[in-house]
Amino acid sequence: MEPVDPESPRGGQGDARGRLEALRKLATDVGVETSRKQVEVAPRTPQPLARRIVSGPRWRVWLALAVTITLVAVVLVSIFYRAAPAPVVHTPRPQAVVITPASESIACPVDIAWSPDLGEVAMLGYATSCPGPDATYDTGAIDETSKIYDGPLAPSPNMTAIVAIYDTSHGALVRQFSLRDMILQALHAQGLIAPAYTAWLATVAASPDQYIGFNFTHVLWSHDRSHLYVTFTCFLPDGPPVSPKAGSRWPGHVAQGLVVTDVNGQHSQVYLHTSEPQAAGAAVWDLASGRVIGSMAPALPFAFQPTTTAFAWNGRGGLQPTSALPATGAVGAPQGGSATFAVWQPGVVGTTVYAPPTVRDNLKGVAVFVTNIAALSPNGQYLAASLGLASLLTPPLSAATPAPFTAPSAASLAPYGWQAAPRLPARDAGLQRAIALASQSGFGGTNGDTLNSLAAVAWRPDGRYIAVSANTPTHAVFIFDCATGKQVAALTPPEMNANTTNTYQNLIMWSPDGQRLAYFDLNSGTLTLWGSSWLPA
Numbered sequence: 001m002e003p004v005d006p007e008s009p010r011g012g013q014g015d016a017r018g019r020l021e022a023l024r025k026l027a028t029d030v031g032v033e034t035s036r037k038q039v040e041v042a043p044r045t046p047q048p049l050a051r052r053i054v055s056g057p058r059w060r061v062w063l064a065l066a067v068t069i070t071l072v073a074v075v076l077v078s079i080f081y082r083a084a085p086a087p088v089v090h091t092p093r094p095q096a097v098v099i100t101p102a103s104e105s106i107a108c109p110v111d112i113a114w115s116p117d118l119g120e121v122a123m124l125g126y127a128t129s130c131p132g133p134d135a136t137y138d139t140g141a142i143d144e145t146s147k148i149y150d151g152p153l154a155p156s157p158n159m160t161a162i163v164a165i166y167d168t169s170h171g172a173l174v175r176q177f178s179l180r181d182m183i184l185q186a187l188h189a190q191g192l193i194a195p196a197y198t199a200w201l202a203t204v205a206a207s208p209d210q211y212i213g214f215n216f217t218h219v220l221w222s223h224d225r226s227h228l229y230v231t232f233t234c235f236l237p238d239g240p241p242v243s244p245k246a247g248s249r250w251p252g253h254v255a256q257g258l259v260v261t262d263v264n265g266q267h268s269q270v271y272l273h274t275s276e277p278q279a280a281g282a283a284v285w286d287l288a289s290g291r292v293i294g295s296m297a298p299a300l301p302f303a304f305q306p307t308t309t310a311f312a313w314n315g316r317g318g319l320q321p322t323s324a325l326p327a328t329g330a331v332g333a334p335q336g337g338s339a340t341f342a343v344w345q346p347g348v349v350g351t352t353v354y355a356p357p358t359v360r361d362n363l364k365g366v367a368v369f370v371t372n373i374a375a376l377s378p379n380g381q382y383l384a385a386s387l388g389l390a391s392l393l394t395p396p397l398s399a400a401t402p403a404p405f406t407a408p409s410a411a412s413l414a415p416y417g418w419q420a421a422p423r424l425p426a427r428d429a430g431l432q433r434a435i436a437l438a439s440q441s442g443f444g445g446t447n448g449d450t451l452n453s454l455a456a457v458a459w460r461p462d463g464r465y466i467a468v469s470a471n472t473p474t475h476a477v478f479i480f481d482c483a484t485g486k487q488v489a490a491l492t493p494p495e496m497n498a499n500t501t502n503t504y505q506n507l508i509m510w511s512p513d514g515q516r517l518a519y520f521d522l523n524s525g526t527l528t529l530w531g532s533s534w535l536p537a
Helices: 010-027 047-054 059-083 180-189 195-204 412-417 429-440
Strands: 098-099 108-113 119-125 141-144 148-149 161-167 172-180 213-221 226-235 248-264 269-273 283-286 289-295 309-312 319-322 341-342 347-353 365-376 384-393 423-425 454-459 467-469 477-481 487-491 507-509 519-523 527-532
Touching: 010 467, 098 161, 108 213, 108 519, 119 213, 161 213, 161 226, 180 226, 180 527, 213 365, 213 384, 226 365, 248 384, 248 423, 269 289, 347 429, 365 412, 384 487, 429 454, 429 467, 429 477, 454 507, 467 507, 467 519
Parallel strands: 384 423
Antiparallel strands: 098 527, 108 119, 119 161, 141 148, 148 248, 161 172, 213 226, 226 248, 248 269, 283 289, 283 384, 309 319, 309 341, 347 365, 347 454, 365 384, 454 467, 467 477, 477 487, 507 519, 519 527
């Protein structure tokens, strides 16, 4: 066996002494005093693998390798999470708000209006039934020569109008009030109840308002949300009926009215205007004075100027024809104070002109558009009441698909009294879809024909979409793209129930910002409010 040199680096004690000398030299270099006596040399013993790695000269290599591996792992994980799709979070769509106006004694809704902040919606309607041939006088006619009303002789005890205000978040009734007493007090205070009529009422034991015919038309909010405006017309008898047994004719006159009240139905003012040349037109009210300062149109069955499709407010409370709005651009929100607005406002389209008693058959295969709106000036000082339009729609000059209607001649319209109606080109492809829906719907009627081939329509204020409601099986509200005619949404109200109401038609009203939609469905008797998540962007 070969002897081991103690001084050799491989020797036991020699190896230890060599290490000791190296440590002493290192301590001296860093300023630490160390003596040989303080250092005991222990025999060399086997070291665990981990300690040898750390204490050996290769520990830096292992540390660098570990750090590199860690960094590579971090980079790979980061790349993986960036490349992976984000987790899909399914947020439940907010429920539509459903309101039942009949529970607040509104049997016949007439108009709805969004508050400026969209926090509330106001509904105007009649308490128990809609005006009709057996209830009131607004279906009759005034002979402008004799001022004799030619209409039904029937009392109208149920013509009490109610304004109900609902919270749009939950549909709760916030407040409601009746207009009957405040209007009757104003009629008496202004001396508009004729003494001869009052004397006749005493002989038949009738109340003063029993034979006064009211026709309530619109409800609007003031721009600051502090007041409500309600427009109406009424027939005021001048005395007893003329020959009740031979036609129920009444002497009397028509007055236009405006109710200005706070949102609680308090501190009310009732203004009435009875000047005949303007009473049958669309009065423009100065809200500061309560006076009518002008009339939008003469007393004709077809209001609006025939060749005008847009209007603009001037600074004096007048509405002037304008070309500022392009034919297929924004339509505006007259109730919300738009400075300019088009005639394409909430109304109805139909495909039938109904026959008068002297004509046997209805005129079919045509397209008509009827609207009646109120407008509030941008400064909130003027209000135009009952801007009405009844027009014939003509096929557009160019269309992707053939129009489902024709443009009849004046001669064919004369027997129906429509020869003077303004003719307007169908505005857009969405309107053509509405006309097609109207031609397929019907509620049944008289003359052996469909009486109501109608569809309720409302354009979004920016003019991009049109909401349409017809008598389809689901009673859905369809929303069409005006440019393409493509259906982009179908909103279904609650199913029909026994608590239905008696109203003229369905009501559709976009909010002024176009982010919400209100719809009253006469079949279910409900007012449904849809938010932006249900509507096209």
